[in-house]
Amino acid sequence: MPSHRVKEVPEAIRVAFEGLKKKLNSHLSLVKIGDNYYVNETATQFSEEKNKKITVSRYIGKIESDGSFTEAMHRKKETRVKSIRELIAAKKLEEDSNSILYPDDIDLKLLEMLSANGREPVAELSKVLGLSQAACKYRIQRLEKRYGITYTVEVGPRPFNFFRYVAFVRFGRDKPDIETLRKVIGKEPLVQLALSLKGPHDLFLYMLAENTQLLEDAIYRMRSELPMTRYKAYWNVTYISYAYGYLPTRQEFIELLKEKVWHRSKEHPRRIPDQLLEREYLVLSELNKDGRISFSDLDKRLNLNPGASDYTYNRLIEKGMIKRVTINMEKPQMKYPALFVVKQPDINAFNIHRNGFMAKLIALPKTPANTTALFGDIGAPYGFVFVMPIYTNTESATKTVADLSKQSIKDIRDYIVTDTIIGTLGFRRAPPEMTNQHKYLMKNQQLKEIGKF
Helix, strand or coil: CCEEECCCCCHHHHHHHHHHHHHHCCCEEEEEECCEEEEEEEEEEEECCCCEEEEEEEEEEEECCCCCEEECHHHHCCCCCCCHHHHHHHHHHHHHHHHHHCCCHHHHHHHHHHHHCCCCCHHHHHHHHCCCHHHHHHHHHHHHHHHCEEEEEEECCHHHCCEEEEEEEEECCCCCCHHHHHHHHCCCCCEEEEEEEECCCCEEEEEEECCHHHHHHHHHHHHHCCCHHHCCEEEEEEEEEEEEECCCCCHHHHHHHHHHECCCCCCCCCCCCCCECHHHHHHHHHHHHCCCCCHHHHHHHCCCCCCHHHHHHHHHHHCCCEEEEEEEECCCCCCEEEEEEEECCCHHHHHHHHHHHHHHHHCCCCCCCCCCCEEEEEECCEEEEEEEEECCCHHHHHHHHHHHHCCCHHHEEEEEEEEEEECCCCCCCCCHHHCHHHHHHHHCCCHHHHHHC
């Protein structure tokens, strides 16, 4: 039945309508459908999608022929939204929530480009994305605020002769509180990440060490310091290799690299491959704090000749000491992070699916961050470990891990990360092309697997 706004209405309807406008103190419209009169609350808002103002209406009730007003059912039930302005705000919040969890294609591409090169100039980003520089800069600032993005260097630990290790710790009946753990573990620069867990273990550590002796020394210091000696603890320490993803390097570890700065002397007339020039160390240290600082500002801060920090940065990349400047999302809008340990009782069976597994691992989801923040093979138990953002629930994620790895759920241990004690998880949106897994698939002519997922 057609509807239309009315100009002439019966007196009883008009009086009731005018009374409603005064009572509600808002803009109302009267619509006639058949012989009935319906009241809508209206307001205007700017639509970014349509790039113009639009009218938003909300049905609030019906005026009977005798002038009585019957409220809409949603008003009788006293819903949360009691006015058109609240409705607009609620809709905007819902739209913002959806756009945060599922950004548009331009934002997703922008996150990929910044993950691959956090120093990419706005001019180049805008050119690739087909945006004006002002629009591109606005989107970058919005993403930075939305996801808590910081810029840091992705350090290649192997050129410095550091190896990766992880530790799973289970305490006895009593366990230390978070602040105690933070105080004790924070003193160890070899520890890059410490997570409090809910699951079979209480603590997860990710560490870098040049050899097992230095690793054991660091663990001994943590275990023997008061008040840690009061708590019975069982440590399971193993290597982690073939890692996918990254974890931001703590500034305390960067300061440890000061020991690798080469100083010319009779005993050391030439530097060895894992040593740094003092200028290289200084540039590395500053970029770890702020990876997007301009090189001109960096030259001034370090009292270097113009262009020296730019040259030094590229030399560090050429030598593999840093891979790139990348982003870290400190607020990836997930429910919580989770850690999974997947046992591999039959390595031959897994190898059959390894290429497909790698392709799925590096495939980009619709959500802002990669499927995993960290993945790597471990030796005890033999298998691999995941750190993943959870958007639904742990049970669903466990099934995803089982499908991804082709392993039985009984061989998967899941942990909810309840707190980040030390360090930060490296959530970003790395494009497949920048991963070692992609290079492996290319080498084995398995790139077609990526297109399937």
